[in-house]
Amino acid sequence: MAFAVTSSSSAAISGSSFSRSSSSADLKVPQIGSFRLADRYATVNLSQKRCAVKPVNAEPKRNDSLLPQAASISAPEVSEKVEVEDFEQLAKELDNASPLEIMDKALEKFGNDIAIAFSGAEDVALIEYAKLTGRPFRVFSLDTGRLNPETYRFFDEVEKHYGIRIEYMFPDAVEVQALVRSKGLFSFYEDGHQECCRVRKVRPLRRALKGLRAWITGQRKDQSPGTRSEVPVVQVDPVFEGLEGGVGSLVKWNPVANVDGTDIWNFLRAMNVPVNSLHSQGFVSIGCEPCTRPVLPGQHEREGRWWWEDAKAKECGLHKGNLKQNSSAQLNGNGNVTAAHTDIFDSQSLVTLSRAGIENLARLESRKEPWIVVLYAPWCPYCQAMEESYVALAEKLAGSGVKVAKFRADGEQKEYALKELQLGSFPTVLFFPKHSAKPIKYGSEKRDVDSLLAFVNALR
Ligand code: SF4
Numbered sequence: 001m002a003f004a005v006t007s008s009s010s011a012a013i014s015g016s017s018f019s020r021s022s023s024s025a026d027l028k029v030p031q032i033g034s035f036r037l038a039d040r041y042a043t044v045n046l047s048q049k050r051c052a053v054k055p056v057n058a059e060p061k062r063n064d065s066l067l068p069q070a071a072s073i074s075a076p077e078v079s080e081k082v083e084v085e086d087f088e089q090l091a092k093e094l095d096n097a098s099p100l101e102i103m104d105k106a107l108e109k110f111g112n113d114i115a116i117a118f119s120g121a122e123d124v125a126l127i128e129y130a131k132l133t134g135r136p137f138r139v140f141s142l143d144t145g146r147l148n149p150e151t152y153r154f155f156d157e158v159e160k161h162y163g164i165r166i167e168y169m170f171p172d173a174v175e176v177q178a179l180v181r182s183k184g185l186f187s188f189y190e191d192g193h194q195e196c197c198r199v200r201k202v203r204p205l206r207r208a209l210k211g212l213r214a215w216i217t218g219q220r221k222d223q224s225p226g227t228r229s230e231v232p233v234v235q236v237d238p239v240f241e242g243l244e245g246g247v248g249s250l251v252k253w254n255p256v257a258n259v260d261g262t263d264i265w266n267f268l269r270a271m272n273v274p275v276n277s278l279h280s281q282g283f284v285s286i287g288c289e290p291c292t293r294p295v296l297p298g299q300h301e302r303e304g305r306w307w308w309e310d311a312k313a314k315e316c317g318l319h320k321g322n323l324k325q326n327s328s329a330q331l332n333g334n335g336n337v338t339a340a341h342t343d344i345f346d347s348q349s350l351v352t353l354s355r356a357g358i359e360n361l362a363r364l365e366s367r368k369e370p371w372i373v374v375l376y377a378p379w380c381p382y383c384q385a386m387e388e389s390y391v392a393l394a395e396k397l398a399g400s401g402v403k404v405a406k407f408r409a410d411g412e413q414k415e416y417a418l419k420e421l422q423l424g425s426f427p428t429v430l431f432f433p434k435h436s437a438k439p440i441k442y443g444s445e446k447r448d449v450d451s452l453l454a455f456v457n458a459l460r
């Protein structure tokens with residue numbers, strides 16, 4: 001899969017963004033959204049072309065106006081030369097490269113638009129590799145609010161050891177509040193970890209990635225035979241969107257994909273890298289406190305995560321692209337795959353259309369108000385990726401005279417949706433104008449709230 005990157009940048013790195021200061025006083029200054037490195041690690045080549053510094057949780061600029069914005073959906077002027085990189089080819093070329101070489105390539109290519117996702121476990125190796133490249137680097141982590149005290153202490157130790165500030169991402173307080181108030185603190189033991197992970201991990205991660213063009217993970221093939229056995233060293237992210245928005249706008253680097261756990265530990269010991277004290281208590285894979293437990297010698301590390309659930313599906317949503325769907329089941333719509341997934345686009349501002357409801361809507365020659373409808377399947381990663389922006393769209397349009405709705409179009413509804421609703425792939429977004437029977441299909445892969453809003457405003 002090809003991925004377009006700009007080959008030049010209008011903004012070079014400013015000296016202040018890449019501070020070389022390493023005094024302890026400097027490290028006390030809050031720097032969320034920026035990073036700094038100690039002198040000994042920062043080898044900054046100011047002649048290199050880089051993009052402007054953006055916080056890891058940068059949101060694209062939003063336009064709150066509901067007035068028609070036809071101009072905003074016209075093709076943007078192309079002022080920079082665009083290079084197209086074939087990351088499948090690059091993954092093949094780098095398949096035998098060392099983690100250090102892969103890390104170096106990743107940091108060289110993406111500069112300040114890439115960050116290491118650090119979980120607080122042995123993926124500290126990524127930070128060590130980044131340090132060894134001599135290039136500046138950024139690190140972010142998801143603070144779910146449910147981590148072990150040992151992990152928090154380890155974060156602090158890592159910050160001090162490397163002279164960095166970790167850019168923490170936190171869950172949305174209102175969402176956590178709603179989940180805990182309605183279902184309690186341990187709902188994941190009863191109805192699965194997906195919902196809690198979505199609120200505490202996946203959505204904060206999505207926000208973080210929207211400020212980046214690439215991210216670096218510690219995924220390894222040997223970590224999960226069911227889900228990670230084919231992880232490439234670099235790939236266009238199959239699930240999440242980057243700064244530019246749309247499918248394919250983010251690159252995911254997995255520098256230790258081909259390294260096994262023993263070699264990671266040999267490396268950590270050889271380099272005298274600090275490690276999470278939970279490892280000495282038998283923890284291998286480390287996540288949230290209620291969902292992680294030590295494993296016995298000979299047990300696979302993933303057996304210590306969500307042990308009450310199916311062993312083959314142990315992904316929290318951060319690497320959902322690793323989960324293989326039964327594609328024939330999706331295509332045939334036999335419903336087997338769909339049953340296991342929690343519904344998405346859950347908002348009071350959204351109308352849930354039944355089959356009869358969407359048939360009525362499609363039949364009308366003129367409607368009281370225009371509708372925008374997403375045809376979706378809850379298991380589809382691209383639908384999950386646009387959930388936040390579509391819900392935000394519904395909230396922005398509430399009371400505006402445009403109805404926002406969803407229609408679950410997999411399973412037995414799929415044939416109808418293919419024949420009558422222009423369903424090509426999930427998600428398909430349709431606009432039903434006021435005075436015309438025929439719905440208009442949204443043709444772009446940019447599914448951020450501004451792009452969807454521009455589509456609505458151009459047609460309403
Ligand atoms: Fe919630 Fe457990 Fe997922 Fe952490 S790992 S976000 S506590 S379900």
